[in-house]
Amino acid sequence: MLLCLCAAPAGAAAKPRPACLACHALHYADQGSCTGCHRGNAASARKNIAHQLLIAGRYAGFTLGNTAVVKEGERLMEQLACRRCHVSGGRGNSFAASLDALLATKPAAEVADAVKFPAQGMPDFRLDETRITPLVNAVFAGGRNAGEKRRERPLTVHFLSSPGQSRDVFSGKCGACHRALTERQGLLGGGEIGPNLSGLLTEFYPADFPGGGRWTPERLRNWIDNPRRLAAHALMQPVRLDDREFRELTSALGARQDRPRQVDFQR
Ligand code: HEC
């Protein structure tokens, strides 16, 4: 499968020779055009303009198909559970921006920087270039595979900062040690002693319940009641929650599955 980022007019007259060739040799000529794989502007022989939105060689592996670098990036994306918060390849929670849009909009170097210097609400994975390069390839491969699907799921936008709600259960009972990005309330909690619990009760959180498997509301209840009963060396202490508080908690750690995406303004 070939990628075409540019809108090449089908059946047009013989294409002009790309100005890239003033400075570069031809390669992969039978697999596409320079700008189809690297973006840039093939009409200009001035480097600054020709390199607009350029996808450098190390981030362009995905243009050759499901290559080793893409597979490694996808493995890291699963291991680090990026889809707890982001949609990639059409799958994932929409708590943060969809990664599928980036192929059309962001220079590869900025995608790399977004992982290297994470925004508020995104964990700092402390990755070096040897892992960021495959991740960027996987992000772009996801955008390519999602194709048209990506337009159907705009990001939910919330402004839920009514003062009465700021003492939510998560911030009050878990937030000293944990953080969670949520669909309805944005980022909750500020602790880093425990894992980031974003999307804990969704299919995109790692299946790391003690003994294996996904977290479910029942399993979470058992854990909160007494972590040591499930993991002998757990550092977390039991937390007391009544039924109402527990329901609020499970709703914050889940995702709306089948409701249409919506935009709430409440300020
Ligand atoms: C005026 C000369 C010139 C033109 C025109 C030009 N480039 Fe380059 N390109 C360079 C130079 C010099 C480098 C070496 C790195 C640098 O200085 O940015 C480079 C580097 C690159 C790289 C490698 C970047 C990396 O870090 O892996 C790619 C990919 C690339 N160019 C693609 C293109 C494409 C595609 C076009 C046409 C749309 C193009 N270039 C047009 C001069 C040019």
Ligand code: HEC
């Ligand atoms: C089918 C996709 C594809 C096409 C078409 C393509 N490239 Fe590349 N390019 C890549 C990939 C992938 C790399 C990374 C190194 C590799 O795999 O060879 C790369 C690497 C580069 C580099 C980095 C230097 C190097 O050799 O490692 C430059 C410069 C470059 N391409 C320029 C161009 C120019 C100019 C054109 C058009 C004549 C072009 N590319 C066409 C996929 C493509």
Ligand code: HEC
């Ligand atoms: C706990 C939630 C969370 C996780 C997990 C997470 N991110 Fe993010 N990410 C965010 C937030 C929040 C932003 C800021 C932009 C926004 O609100 O969408 C962001 C931004 C980004 C951006 C910039 C997006 C843009 O539109 O410019 C990229 C790229 C990105 N993340 C990649 C990743 C990758 C790759 C992983 C996995 C290694 C990952 N993220 C894991 C929350 C997360």
Ligand code: HEC
């Ligand atoms: C005083 C700190 C503290 C508080 C408060 C706390 N936790 Fe934890 N939690 C931890 C630590 C530390 C871990 C790491 C595992 C361990 O050693 O216990 C953890 C682990 C977890 C895990 C396992 C996650 C995984 O992927 O393995 C879940 C789920 C969890 N906590 C949920 C909660 C919830 C929900 C609350 C609030 C009701 C809460 N925690 C309150 C410290 C805390």
